[in-house]
Amino acid sequence: MEQILVTGALGQIGSELVPALRERYGAERVVAADLRMPPAGAPGEGGPFEHLDCTHLRDIQEVVGRYGVNTIYHLAGILSAVGEERPQVAWHVNMGGLYRVLEVAREHRCALFFPSSIGAFGPTTPRHHTPQESVQRPTTIYGVAKVAGELLCDYYTQRFGVDTRGLRLPGIISHVAPPGGGTTDYAVDLFYQALRHRHYTCFLGPDTCLDMMYMPDAVRAIIELMEADPARLRHRNAFNVTAMSFTPAQLADEVRKHLPDFAIDYQVDPVRQAIADSWPDSLDDTAARAEWGWAPAFDLPAMTRDMLSKLRATMPS
Numbered sequence: 277m278e279q280i281l282v283t284g285a286l287g288q289i290g291s292e293l294v295p296a297l298r299e300r301y302g303a304e305r306v307v308a309a310d311l312r313m314p315p316a317g318a319p320g321e322g323g324p325f326e327h328l329d330c331t332h333l334r335d336i337q338e339v340v341g342r343y344g345v346n347t348i349y350h351l352a353g354i355l356s357a358v359g360e361e362r363p364q365v366a367w368h369v370n371m372g373g374l375y376r377v378l379e380v381a382r383e384h385r386c387a388l389f390f391p392s393s394i395g396a397f398g399p400t401t402p403r404h405h406t407p408q409e410s411v412q413r414p415t416t417i418y419g420v421a422k423v424a425g426e427l428l429c430d431y432y433t434q435r436f437g438v439d440t441r442g443l444r445l446p447g448i449i450s451h452v453a454p455p456g457g458g459t460t461d462y463a464v465d466l467f468y469q470a471l472r473h474r475h476y477t478c479f480l481g482p483d484t485c486l487d488m489m490y491m492p493d494a495v496r497a498i499i500e501l502m503e504a505d506p507a508r509l510r511h512r513n514a515f516n517v518t519a520m521s522f523t524p525a526q527l528a529d530e531v532r533k534h535l536p537d538f539a540i541d542y543q544v545d546p547v548r549q550a551i552a553d554s555w556p557d558s559l560d561d562t563a564a565r566a567e568w569g570w571a572p573a574f575d576l577p578a579m580t581r582d583m584l585s586k587l588r589a590t591m592p593s
């Protein structure tokens with residue numbers, strides 16, 4: 277039986293992954309953990325919660341031992357834009373945290389999910405239809421830690437037999453918890469501002485094309501990968517996955533089909549623009565499709581329709 281620990285459980289992805297895992301495996305079998313304490317009514321409520329710093333080895337060992345955890349979803353981390361503000365902290369949390377979680381996974385024979393990112397690629401990577409195996413020379417501390425993390429997970433599998441699996445996730449669009457300071461956050465903010473003010477000022481330029489995925493697809497991808505037959509997994513860490521690629525101008529056009537008076541303008545943030553310009557504009561996810569049957573359900577029109585209807589239901593008009 278699965279006995280699960282989710283680190284970084286209060287973040288954008290954890291806020292929706294934890295309820296999905298609890299639904300699937302039982303609420304008591306999924307321990308949500310974060311450096312922050314959950315606010316009252318947080319989506320992760322309804323099962324065990326632990327206050328846990330993923331850079332503290334003994335605390336992870338203690339929680340994993342106490343609950344008899346056999347699978348860890350390691351979501352705790354610092355995202356790309358915040359990482360450029362505090363590179364030393366980003367390395368400490370992203371690499372130091374992963375290393376300690378891997379050590380605990382080795383000691384306690386746990387399976388591990390590690391989310392890599394399109395940020396694991398860099399300016400010398402082929403931008404269009406980026407292959408599963410390609411040049412990885414990222415120029416952000418976030419990307420450097422993601423590449424090192426992919427390699428470290430591979431090493432723990434080869435050297436110690438730890439069952440590590442990972443996805444190179446694109447920008448994730450969702451409406452439950454706000455994004456945590458990534459370069460693709462604009463694609464979430466735009467929806468809130470469109471509904472509130474019919475206007476959005478975008479921090480990326482109009483033609484910046486990036487891969488994106490709607491949260492229901494991301495949650496399903498994570499669970500499907502972790503449930504996949506290991507005999508079929510040739511890559512493990514980390515699979516390219518994508519669902520759609522678009523620019524801010526294309527997203528604005530799609531939103532305008534539902535809100536005709538929506539307007540967008542641009543005030544480019546040079547730091548986040550430089551990060552976005554160093555990333556691919558579309559990934560080739562053939563390996564994920566072939567090895568564990570990955571197929572996204574939401575494209576740009578379906579995601580836009582669903583985001584607007586979900587937000588309309590929860591936002592005061």
Ligand SMILES: NC(=O)c1ccc[n+]([C@@H]2O[C@H](COP(=O)([O-])OP(=O)(O)OC[C@H]3O[C@@H](n4cnc5c(N)ncnc54)[C@H](O)[C@@H]3O)[C@@H](O)[C@H]2O)c1
Nearest residue numbers: 284286287288289311329330352353391393445447448456
């Ligand atoms: N959201 C995306 O678009 C996206 C895309 C690609 C990859 N990812 C990866 O997925 C993972 C989760 O992303 P997210 O968007 O949910 O991030 P997020 O910033 O929304 O959440 C991260 C969580 O980690 C927690 N945290 C930070 N430092 C910690 C520490 N030392 N110990 C324990 N918890 C700590 C934070 O409190 C936060 O709740 C990250 O590794 C991220 O790089 C996210």
